[in-house]
Amino acid sequence: MTALPLSRLPLDPQPAAAGPLRVALAGCGVVGGGVLPRLLDRPDVTLVSVLVRSPGKDRSPEPPPGLVVTDPAALLAREPDVVVDTLTDASVSLALIRAALSRGIHVVSASKQAVAGDVEGLSALAMATGATLRYSAAVGGGVPMLETVRLARALGPIRLIEAVLNGTVNFLLNRLGAGHPFDAALAEAQAAGFAEADPSADLTGRDAAAKLFLLSRAAFGPGARLPDRVQPLSAAFQPGPAPVRQLAVADCAGGQITLAPVAGDPLFAELADAGNAIRITLADGRTLSRSGLGAGRAPTAESVWADLTDLLTSRVGAGADGAEL
Numbered sequence: 001m002t003a004l005p006l007s008r009l010p011l012d013p014q015p016a017a018a019g020p021l022r023v024a025l026a027g028c029g030v031v032g033g034g035v036l037p038r039l040l041d042r043p044d045v046t047l048v049s050v051l052v053r054s055p056g057k058d059r060s061p062e063p064p065p066g067l068v069v070t071d072p073a074a075l076l077a078r079e080p081d082v083v084v085d086t087l088t089d090a091s092v093s094l095a096l097i098r099a100a101l102s103r104g105i106h107v108v109s110a111s112k113q114a115v116a117g118d119v120e121g122l123s124a125l126a127m128a129t130g131a132t133l134r135y136s137a138a139v140g141g142g143v144p145m146l147e148t149v150r151l152a153r154a155l156g157p158i159r160l161i162e163a164v165l166n167g168t169v170n171f172l173l174n175r176l177g178a179g180h181p182f183d184a185a186l187a188e189a190q191a192a193g194f195a196e197a198d199p200s201a202d203l204t205g206r207d208a209a210a211k212l213f214l215l216s217r218a219a220f221g222p223g224a225r226l227p228d229r230v231q232p233l234s235a236a237f238q239p240g241p242a243p244v245r246q247l248a249v250a251d252c253a254g255g256q257i258t259l260a261p262v263a264g265d266p267l268f269a270e271l272a273d274a275g276n277a278i279r280i281t282l283a284d285g286r287t288l289s290r291s292g293l294g295a296g297r298a299p300t301a302e303s304v305w306a307d308l309t310d311l312l313t314s315r316v317g318a319g320a321d322g323a324e325l
């Protein structure tokens with residue numbers, strides 16, 4: 001059967017308030033494959049469809065074959081209550097998120113490029129249809145970055161955000177600092193599952209820039225912009241004796257991503273492997289900080305699951321505040 005294009009699918013009513021939550025999983029790679037077993041295990045969740053690009057690929061775990069589709073419209077045609085987006089193609093992701101929210105379907109996304117691509121438009125759409133958009137996993141993998149910013153904001157105005165937001169680059173900088181060759185360190189990061197096959201978004205700083213933008217928006221409001229300055233990491237980078245981090249810094253006037261020495265700052269200097277960390281300084285000088293694993297199957301799937309569990313618990317459309325939860 002030919003699937004309808006997204007724009008021609010009929011608009012769905014609000015999801016049913018009772019019965020198992022119908023969940024569609026878009027993407028079944030590192031992150032999606034980590035979420036899949038939980039979706040299959042929960043009695044209060046029914047997995048209705050799994051979207052992939054190459055259905056014949058070997059996967060671990062394997063999705064139930066009858067549920068696999070290759071067209072986003074076919075995914076939505078299974079009438080999910082929630083779409084869990086773990087795609088790598090940001091344009092497909094963004095179109096899917098828009099199509100889902102416009103039908104009142106809740107979305108949990110791990111894709112920072114998709115969400116950062118139109119966070120205002122997506123929030124407005126969620127507000128209009130009463131759907132919820134959550135994207136904790138898009139910023140920080142397993143570290144609750146957005147939640148920490150929101151907690152800080154509840155305590156008072158935020159003056160400054162400083163963060164290490166890209167686990168792959170942190171891993172590479174640690175390995176380079178220990179004298180490993182760039183290509184070997186990158187191959188190791190890819191084998192460990194936290195660097196994507198195409199690492200350009202990590203190395204150019206685009207990944208960290210999108211995350212800093214989403215954090216800035218949560219901290220300083222909808223006027224936040226993408227960072228003005230983004231310094232890339234290349235094979236030519238020669239680390240000195242002091243630890244260097246890809247440091248994302250933002251205040252209400254703007255932000256930047258630089259490769260900065262962090263000796264004397266243990267939160268960042270001691271960040272091992274694919275670690276992420278954030279420090280938030282409030283206007284009154286108080287600070288909040290968090291650190292942990294920012295990438296990889298288990299921590300990122302955990303973060304997706306936390307968003308989904310909140311939806312399971314509430315089973316309501318969050319409307320205007322959907323993107324802010």
Ligand SMILES: NC(=O)c1ccc[n+]([C@@H]2O[C@H](COP(=O)([O-])OP(=O)(O)OC[C@H]3O[C@@H](n4cnc5c(N)ncnc54)[C@H](OP(=O)(O)O)[C@@H]3O)[C@@H](O)[C@H]2O)c1
Pocket residue numbers: 026027028029030031032051052053054055057070085086087088089092110111112113137138140141193194195196294295296297300
């Ligand atoms: N990996 C991490 O540690 C991590 C951490 C935080 C956030 N994220 C974000 O999570 C998302 C997923 O990352 P990942 O590491 O899980 O990537 P991945 O292992 O490459 O998996 C991506 C999945 O998306 C599917 N896909 C991609 N383009 C598609 C298309 N056009 N149509 C249908 N399916 C498509 C792929 O299908 P096939 O399997 O058939 O190729 C695959 O199942 C990304 O947005 C990433 O930035 C990842």
